[in-house]
Amino acid sequence: MKYTLLRCCTTPIVLQQYEWSTNAVLDKLGIDLVDVEEFGCCGYPLRNINFKAYVISSARNLALSERENLDLLTVCNCCFGTMRHIERLLQEDEAIRKEVNNTLEKEGLRYEGDIRPKHLLQVLYDDLGIDAISKQIVHTFKNLNIATHYGCRILRPSKLINFDKPYSPSKFDELVEVTGARSVDWLKKLECCGSPLWGVNEELSLDLTESKLKHAKKSGADFLCVACSYCQIQFDHVQKILVSRRGPEHQLPSILYPQLLGLSLGIDSETLGLHMNQIPLKDIELYLLDKAASQS
Amino acid sequence: MFFTVALYTSLVIFSLGLIYKISSWFRYSLGIETESISTPARILAALGGIVQTVFSRKVFTLLRVFVLDVLLQVKVLKQDSLKWAMHMCIYYGFILLLLMHGLDAIVTSSLFPEYYPTLNPFLFLRDFFGVLVLVGVGIAVYRRFVLKVPRLRTSPMDLYAIIILAVIIFSGFLLEGTKITSYSKFQEMVDEYTIAADEQELTSLESYWVAKFGVVSPEIKGPFDAQTLAAGKEAHELSCSQCHSRPQWGFAGYATSVITRPFAITLDQINAQSIFWYIHFLACMIGLAYLPFSKLFHIFTTPLSLLANSVMDKETSLPANVATRQLLELDACMHCGTCSVQCRVGVVFETLRNLNILPSEKIPSIKALVAGKKLTPEEIRTIQEGLHLCTNCYRCTVVCPAGINLQELWLAVREALLARHQPEFFVLSPLSLYRGLMKDSLDIEKEHYPDPVELALKNIYPNGIPLHMLDSNIPLVPTDNGLSGKMYKSAQASTFSHCFRCVTCTNACPVVRNYAVPGEVVGLLPHQLMHAAGMGLWDLVFSSRMLWDCLGCYQCQEACPQGVCVADIIYELKNIAVTRAKEKLMKQEKT
Numbered sequence: 001m002k003y004t005l006l007r008c009c010t011t012p013i014v015l016q017q018y019e020w021s022t023n024a025v026l027d028k029l030g031i032d033l034v035d036v037e038e039f040g041c042c043g044y045p046l047r048n049i050n051f052k053a054y055v056i057s058s059a060r061n062l063a064l065s066e067r068e069n070l071d072l073l074t075v076c077n078c079c080f081g082t083m084r085h086i087e088r089l090l091q092e093d094e095a096i097r098k099e100v101n102n103t104l105e106k107e108g109l110r111y112e113g114d115i116r117p118k119h120l121l122q123v124l125y126d127d128l129g130i131d132a133i134s135k136q137i138v139h140t141f142k143n144l145n146i147a148t149h150y151g152c153r154i155l156r157p158s159k160l161i162n163f164d165k166p167y168s169p170s171k172f173d174e175l176v177e178v179t180g181a182r183s184v185d186w187l188k189k190l191e192c193c194g195s196p197l198w199g200v201n202e203e204l205s206l207d208l209t210e211s212k213l214k215h216a217k218k219s220g221a222d223f224l225c226v227a228c229s230y231c232q233i234q235f236d237h238v239q240k241i242l243v244s245r246r247g248p249e250h251q252l253p254s255i256l257y258p259q260l261l262g263l264s265l266g267i268d269s270e271t272l273g274l275h276m277n278q279i280p281l282k283d284i285e286l287y288l289l290d291k292a293a294s295q296s
Numbered sequence: 297m298f299f300t301v302a303l304y305t306s307l308v309i310f311s312l313g314l315i316y317k318i319s320s321w322f323r324y325s326l327g328i329e330t331e332s333i334s335t336p337a338r339i340l341a342a343l344g345g346i347v348q349t350v351f352s353r354k355v356f357t358l359l360r361v362f363v364l365d366v367l368l369q370v371k372v373l374k375q376d377s378l379k380w381a382m383h384m385c386i387y388y389g390f391i392l393l394l395l396m397h398g399l400d401a402i403v404t405s406s407l408f409p410e411y412y413p414t415l416n417p418f419l420f421l422r423d424f425f426g427v428l429v430l431v432g433v434g435i436a437v438y439r440r441f442v443l444k445v446p447r448l449r450t451s452p453m454d455l456y457a458i459i460i461l462a463v464i465i466f467s468g469f470l471l472e473g474t475k476i477t478s479y480s481k482f483q484e485m486v487d488e489y490t491i492a493a494d495e496q497e498l499t500s501l502e503s504y505w506v507a508k509f510g511v512v513s514p515e516i517k518g519p520f521d522a523q524t525l526a527a528g529k530e531a532h533e534l535s536c537s538q539c540h541s542r543p544q545w546g547f548a549g550y551a552t553s554v555i556t557r558p559f560a561i562t563l564d565q566i567n568a569q570s571i572f573w574y575i576h577f578l579a580c581m582i583g584l585a586y587l588p589f590s591k592l593f594h595i596f597t598t599p600l601s602l603l604a605n606s607v608m609d610k611e612t613s614l615p616a617n618v619a620t621r622q623l624l625e626l627d628a629c630m631h632c633g634t635c636s637v638q639c640r641v642g643v644v645f646e647t648l649r650n651l652n653i654l655p656s657e658k659i660p661s662i663k664a665l666v667a668g669k670k671l672t673p674e675e676i677r678t679i680q681e682g683l684h685l686c687t688n689c690y691r692c693t694v695v696c697p698a699g700i701n702l703q704e705l706w707l708a709v710r711e712a713l714l715a716r717h718q719p720e721f722f723v724l725s726p727l728s729l730y731r732g733l734m735k736d737s738l739d740i741e742k743e744h745y746p747d748p749v750e751l752a753l754k755n756i757y758p759n760g761i762p763l764h765m766l767d768s769n770i771p772l773v774p775t776d777n778g779l780s781g782k783m784y785k786s787a788q789a790s791t792f793s794h795c796f797r798c799v800t801c802t803n804a805c806p807v808v809r810n811y812a813v814p815g816e817v818v819g820l821l822p823h824q825l826m827h828a829a830g831m832g833l834w835d836l837v838f839s840s841r842m843l844w845d846c847l848g849c850y851q852c853q854e855a856c857p858q859g860v861c862v863a864d865i866i867y868e869l870k871n872i873a874v875t876r877a878k879e880k881l882m883k884q885e886k887t
Contacts, residue, residue: 009687156850199728
């Protein structure tokens with residue numbers, strides 16, 4: 001299996017551990033990633049202001065991936081939702097496709113619709129499969145409760161995304177549980193993390209984050225687990241600000257899914273960048289058992 | 297006389313230019329914080345910083361960077377070997393040419409007492425270095441005009457650099473070529489240097505030079521018999537060979553002489569070599585005098601920027617020194633366009649056509665800003681938009697071969713511009729995430745942090761205030777056909793006709809659910825937005841903060857039993873709101 005990797009623009013600066021852990025985990029699972037140097041912004045942050053800018057940014061990445069003749073892998077829900085939206089739009093709207101291709105032609109690119117954008121979770125669950133992952137597990141977690149946070153654009157709008165059932169999804173939970181952790185049920189599990197309003201309406205953004213943390217903690221979770229760069233920035237960097245402003249009452253550290261899975265696959269915490277999380281994750285290794293020990 | 301006057305004039309202009317440019321690094325300021333630091337304090341801080349660095353272990357970092365990034369330009373090599381070859385050819389070709397040939401009286405003669413420009417290896421090397429520069433210039437032209445790299449812009453300054461270099465080298469070769477064929481030059485040399493004055497001896501010497509040294513004589517033409525040549529050779533060895541290698545070694549000049557040979561006599565009569573000398577010399581003098589103001593100034597500033605950046609960072613360096621470095625960086629940009637080619641939002645330029653989106657094009661704008669140039673509101677608006685249309689991914693900084701911390705430049709100028717209170721609508725997008733994360737290190741008073749968002753919203757609300765703060769009701773008079781009108785007939789807008797007013801979208805909205813009385817905070821709720829837009833009550837729609845509090849989480853759209861694309865429509869409404877606000881601004885700019 002081989003994909004091009006679309007890094008989210010946020011990862012090189014504030015979330016390098018997401019790149020590291022994704023690379024390490026996919027490498028271990030035998031999935032090849034191709035770095036396309038020219039990849040750019042997915043377009044998501046431009047949509048509020050200018051639709052055309054949003055479309056061309058996204059389409060260019062699709063075209064670049066098509067040039068490599070590979071499906072495109074994203075690690076961010078917002079990138080994913082955007083790429084899916086534009087993939088569909090270009091499929092359905094010939095006029096826009098023509099306009100986009102006219103622009104892209106200037107740099108020798110074209111998008112015909114031969115490749116698909118895919119989210120990391122989709123590649124792991126649909127393309128690789130739980131069984132294949134479970135065979136590679138060397139350590140399992142014991143007594144670890146995880147509040148799995150799906151994030152919006154991996155589920156909604158389901159007509160477009162079509163990854164899991166929008167109101168009762170289970171794929172991410174299964175991926176979490178393959179590590180031996182328990183994915184707890186919690187209120188507000190499927191709601192937005194609050195990130196889109198960070199820097200725009202921060203009180204509202206914090207309200208939404210705080211309420212999610214509160215309910216996750218109430219359900220007995222030890223950690224949140226996410227698979228989206230924006231969500232992780234919100235639950236890690238912004239949560240730190242939240243704690244400093246509103247107190248530590250609801251503090252709950254968040255781990256990136258490839259970090260969680262990586263520990264189970266026997267990848268060391270240094271490679272997974274566990275130390276780079278703003279809210280310390282150190283305790284999580286205490287829940288780890290050897291697979292052999294857990295079976296006996 | 298002419299030589300001395302021209303040389304000293306251009307040296308004076310060059311020096312004054314240098315002083316002016318360098319002083320601007322200490323006179324101007326970029327951010328808000330450093331505006332209050334005086335110029336003398338900035339100079340002292342810089343001197344202190346330099347002394348401190350030189351006498352610390354950082355000096356090894358400086359050495360490493362000097363060798364790897366300045367001398368070998370490894371950064372460029374890693375990115376693009378063609379560009380590296382281009383730059384190495386021009387850089388080393390020109391520097392060596394300058395030292396060996398331009399400054400021969402000072403440098404070469406003192407190193408090699410037996411130096412003569414017409415003797416090997418100097419004769420050969422001069423042409424070799426010249427050809428190196430030309431090869432580099434050729435690659436530059438190829439890259440900029442043939443390859444057509446997307447978003448690599450060529451400015452008049454780039455053209456000037458290419459032209460001045462080409463003129464200097466070509467005129468040099470033409471000068472050399474016409475000198476080789478020149479009969480009068482030959483005569484002049486004979487008069488000055490030949491010991492024997494015998495007529496026959498002179499004829500054989502001339503024959504020898506015509507045959508072997510490319511001189512074109514009006515009287516004597518080949519072929520020559522062996523005897524004459526032998527006699528000529530003898531005279532040559534007696535009087536000329538100590539200072540003259542064969543001109544073929546100056547291969548470029550010699551090749552030029554082969555081309556100009558058919559017109560050699562005419563060229564000699566009109567004293568073409570003197571014309572070429574003037575062109576060559578004047579081009580050099582213009583190049584020298586204009587250097588501090590041209591792109592070629594980066595010969596000095598780029599190494600300085602690379603060195604300064606290798607030992608400085610925003611956290612530990614004095615703010616005064618960071619400001620000085622940032623101004624130096626503006627001069628260190630050589631407009632190579634690497635940042636723009638690699639910029640993650642560069643492609644947006646293709647649709648918005650705002651040049652300031654491209655990092656390399658922001659630099660001249662910022663230069664104009666810091667120099668206090670009078671800019672029109674429109675110019676400021678486009679610079680501000682360009683500065684904000686950035687995902688803060690730092691790629692420009694990572695790839696810059698001059699080591700300029702471009703991202704930090706953008707951050708500093710962004711805040712300084714926002715403080716001028718011109719609205720910027722991109723602050724209402726997730727691009728603001730980074731500003732939010734960085735807020736503690738922003739160069740502004742805490743209470744001013746939310747101002748840009750409020751200002752943008754104020755310009756979007758048709759009455760300047762949000763719906764929930766309006767004293768009187770907005771009249772319910774539709775301005776057009778709303779979502780069913782022509783203007784808004786997108787695929788998503790057409791789904792609105794299926795709405796049967798169940799309010800499910802609003803009930804599903806996490807923003808609405810966050811407030812006890814949501815209408816008092818966000819104005820119209822999602823279902824109300826849909827209806828108002830459906831009826832063309834645009835002032836109601838655009839007065840609602842709800843548009844900008846929408847997360848884009850798609851709960852509303854997912855929940856709608858009728859398949860109305862609520863979230864997509866809200867996105868579209870935001871676009872329309874911004875377009876309207878921008879149009880209003882542009883109208884104001886014109887009046």
